Amino acid sequence: MGKFNIIDLFAGCGGLMEGFLQTGKYNDVASVEWLKPQVNTLINRLETKWGVEDAKDRVLHFDLQRDVELFKGWYNDDKYGSSKGLDHFVELAGKVDIIIGGPPCQAYSVAGRIRDEHNMKNDYRNYLFECYLKVVERYQPTLFVFENVPGMLSSMPDGTPITKLIKEGFNSIGYEIVDNINKHALINVSDYGVPQNRKRVILVGINKKCNINIQKILKYFYEVILPEKQSKRKVTLEEAIGDLPPCNPIINEDAKLQKRISHQTPVCDISWHKPRYHNARDMKIFHMLAEDLQSGKCEFTDSKKLSELYEKEIGSKSPIHRYHVLRPDKPSTTIIAHLYKDGLRYIHYDPTQARSITVREAARVQSFDDDFNFIGSQGHAYQMIGNAVPPLFAKKLAEAIDELMDIVNKGARIVKEG
Structure with a gap:
């Protein structure tokens, strides 16, 4: 079977994409990121590690809130230059199987709410998930992977739980996520060999057009497939950085x-x-x-x-x-x-x-390989690392998603043939 085509949104420096590519089961159609050091770092990694010759084109330096231009292309923008847009790269690939990524987490984080006098209620980043929705709706992938901080489970910027808004949003465009997010979707990456206690919400959504028992399959994913990728023991900090x-x-x-x-x-x-x-x-x-x-x-x-x-x-x-x-x-x-x-x-x-x-010690704690180079200042590097998905966890997640795709595709085929 061929590789699955993926788009990475809010890509950062590419931690999530890195893990998916490490499995050898996925093809990078395009990535979107608005911060320049992160864009430069991702381009460098795709070129030097993964041999993506047109990485400068495939990594779109742009603001996802400008969705019309994002899809159709933009030209001679003072900040973002020019690009043919996502539609162009999707057309070249033929289709999109999976969309991955997660909006900036500052507006959902508990620490962010403590520091902000308005509890982050007025932060525009609360609703950046709507940009993610628009891309999913346009390209209709089989499934998506949405990553964010645990704080989103308690975030209520307008009095409505953000999880309810997200669930309703995806449902409105024809996708289901697991019913009990708190029970199933909260993951600690230290269980997967990352030398760091880092809890994250991992939402996997499946296209209703598959016409299968989505809730049953999603529960199986969270309760069986993903846990099977866990490590036998926790990795300590000294094991990660002690030889430096x-x-x-x-x-x-x-x-x-x-x-x-x-x-x-x-x-x-x-x-x-x-x-x-x-x-x-x-x-x-x-x-x-x-x-x-x-x-x-x-x-x-x-x-x-x-x-x-x-x-x-x-x-x-x-x-x-x-x-x-x-x-x-x-x-x-x-x-x-x-x-x-x-x-x-x-x-x-x-x-x-x-x-x-150091930056390298922080990178190791986040499970970046030593050959992963960060392009920018020391401050940029720390920021990229702190916002990234640990590549080791991303790899294990990608392996689990590959198994899930097989189940979904087989189930949809059986339903269709039956």
Whole structure:
């Protein structure tokens, strides 16, 4: 059987696409992403790893909210240049079997709602799933894969649960998702070998035109097919990053230069294994907290104590505790895009290094291969990694989707022939 044709929406740097391509069972028709560093990174990966010669054309740098141009093409746009549009690439492929992707999650995340004075109710990103709907409706794939954060399960921007709006939206264009989203669709990627506790909602929708018992098949997917891809044990942080060379600090004693602290990084042929700059105050705190954990004293493992420490050292209060040392003997805590702003919640467990994790360490926690290169600044790289779907989980999900497609296609054929 040939490969399934897929379109990736809100593609980011390509974590989800990466996993699907690793299976060898899927053909990349097109991807859509509006942030330039992510676009450049995805293009580079498709060209250098997957041999996609026309990746610069297939990765559409565009805003999905401009759907007419997205489908038909746009020309000489000041920000987005020109493209023949999605219709062109779908026509070349012949059809679309699967659409994958997930709208930006900031408006659904609990952390985002805590930080926003209006609880994110006025954020336009609450309704970006409607852009996803329009693409699915236009190309009528057999199924879709919609990924997002657990916060969407409790998000109610206009008083109506966002899950209800999403379910009704997909139903209105002829697709079913599983009835009990909370029970079936919440997945922890650490169960699939990713060295990170990262829960995500994975919604799989099936086209009603298949004329099969969709709910029965979806429950079988979530209860049998996908769980069969789980790993036998959890992978720890130390297993993921422990073999990388240490980055030991060099502190310049010149008072005028104390604001910038550099690090000594041994010769390393692995890209992006270079820590960000930290000031002397933060390095002192990082060392203290990591040593406290390593020694077994654990005086600062309590969130209240960490909040008090933050207030004492920084001089201001915070609604959430800012510091966290990653535990070497457990999967990492969830890597989020906020990492690009600071690394206070991603402190390396080795007190002698007194730093937050490097881009490459963050990438490994997200299960990106070491040959995956991020195009852009250090901040861009952290942001891309934090927003990505872990490729290892994406691969196992893609393998499960391949099995699901086989069941759906066989079931639809039997119904049709019967």
